[in-house]
Amino acid sequence: MKFNIKPISSALDTAIKSKIGSKTKPLGALGKLETIAFKIARIQQTLIPQLQHPTIIVFAADHGIAKEGLVNSYPQEVTFQMVMNFLSGGAAINVFANQNNINLKIVDAGINYDFGKIEGLIDTKIAMGTENYLLTTAMREQQCDKALVKGAELVQSIFDRGSNVVGFGEMGIGNTSSSALLMSMICNISIVDCVGNGTGANSEQLELKIKTLVQVLEKHSHVDTTNPLELLQTFGGFEIAQMCSGMLKAAELGMVILVDGFISSAAILVAQSINKNVLDYAIFTHHSDEQGHTKMLEFMKVEPVMNLGMRLGEGSGIAVSYPIIGAAVNFLNKMASFESAQVSNKVKP
Numbered sequence: 001m002k003f004n005i006k007p008i009s010s011a012l013d014t015a016i017k018s019k020i021g022s023k024t025k026p027l028g029a030l031g032k033l034e035t036i037a038f039k040i041a042r043i044q045q046t047l048i049p050q051l052q053h054p055t056i057i058v059f060a061a062d063h064g065i066a067k068e069g070l071v072n073s074y075p076q077e078v079t080f081q082m083v084m085n086f087l088s089g090g091a092a093i094n095v096f097a098n099q100n101n102i103n104l105k106i107v108d109a110g111i112n113y114d115f116g117k118i119e120g121l122i123d124t125k126i127a128m129g130t131e132n133y134l135l136t137t138a139m140r141e142q143q144c145d146k147a148l149v150k151g152a153e154l155v156q157s158i159f160d161r162g163s164n165v166v167g168f169g170e171m172g173i174g175n176t177s178s179s180a181l182l183m184s185m186i187c188n189i190s191i192v193d194c195v196g197n198g199t200g201a202n203s204e205q206l207e208l209k210i211k212t213l214v215q216v217l218e219k220h221s222h223v224d225t226t227n228p229l230e231l232l233q234t235f236g237g238f239e240i241a242q243m244c245s246g247m248l249k250a251a252e253l254g255m256v257i258l259v260d261g262f263i264s265s266a267a268i269l270v271a272q273s274i275n276k277n278v279l280d281y282a283i284f285t286h287h288s289d290e291q292g293h294t295k296m297l298e299f300m301k302v303e304p305v306m307n308l309g310m311r312l313g314e315g316s317g318i319a320v321s322y323p324i325i326g327a328a329v330n331f332l333n334k335m336a337s338f339e340s341a342q343v344s345n346k347v348k349p
């Protein structure tokens with residue numbers, strides 16, 4: 001798949017900065033809100049940006065490795081059980097998305113469960129979960145390609161329905177392990193520094209998780225670390241692959257991309273090694289408590305909107321931070337300027 005992501009033009013940068021500077025506040029006093037407003041105005045190439053039809057997509061999939069219980073605290077079934085919970089409106093993401101009027105889409109990217117015909121679940125299923133990467137690659141090449149196509153198509157359909165801001169959330173028992181492996185390979189950071197507690201591993205479980213992932217890396221020691229698609233195929237998950245291509249498509253369409261926690265960030269980590277420009281379109285909504293997230297964010301040289309010590313996934317960080325992002329757009333559009341409000345902007349020399 002090819003993505004044609006335009007680097008963002010800097011033609012409006014001075015005008016946007018000057019509009020932010022003209023507002024009735026001391027220079028820089030809105031802190032990070034100013035950075036967010038600047039970024040969104042830049043993505044949309046306008047001085048009056050709008051957030052239209054915000055949508056969070058929750059990509060859910062299973063991981064072969066999780067059947068063994070070597071890297072995960074909760075059983076694999078929790079993936080489909082939580083998807084049922086999403087569909088009946090009882091999960092954290094339902095509560096926060098409703099609170100902030102965000103559209104929610106739940107996607108079966110490859111869950112190890114047959115849902116039959118079920119209302120509200122989008123079917124982009126590639127298989128009943130990935131293979132166990134202790135034994136073979138997580139995906140076959142065609143499966144990885146198919147996942148990339150489906151993720152991009154889904155984002156295109158959301159754009160076609162009038163959305164210009166899209167958040168990427170996920171659910172998948174075992175997916176912090178895939179994310180840590182991808183991070184270790186792409187960032188060239190020891191796996192020990194990429195692995196964290198996931199859903200809540202204790203010290204013994206964490207030790208086993210690290211030991212297992214070291215074995216996985218030994219098994220795949222010949223993988224080409226400069227080839228992001230090979231990495232995705234070897235260590236990825238179907239939800240991570242679909243998020244990755246969805247993000248690249250969103251950037252191609254000029255949408256604002258909202259990134260959630262560790263797994264969502266791992267997806268854009270892969271995406272940015274396919275096309276660096278994707279980062280220009282992305283807002284990292286929160287700093288997850290998952291151990292590896294700090295170094296992953298540092299590697300991409302990005303600063304998240306907030307840190308509430310959350311480590312849930314589902315797109316919950318996106319939904320909770322959304323009012324902050326709305327505030328950034330609102331101040332840029334609605335605050336008076338020194339001139340319009342006739343407030344003196346003369347500071348003492």
Ligand SMILES: O=C(O)c1ccc[n+]([C@@H]2O[C@H](COP(=O)([O-])O)[C@@H](O)[C@H]2O)c1
Pocket residue numbers: 071072073074170171172173174175176177197198199200260261262263264288289290310311312313314
């Ligand atoms: O988003 C995060 O930063 C985050 C951090 C830790 C865990 N999670 C969620 O927990 C699940 C994966 O954890 P694990 O321990 O099974 O690999 C998956 O469903 C994620 O949504 C999510």
Ligand SMILES: Cc1cc2nc[nH]c2cc1C
Pocket residue numbers: 074078082170171172199312313314
């Ligand atoms: C209960 C539960 C809810 C989740 N939501 C995202 N990942 C999750 C993992 C578990 C275990």
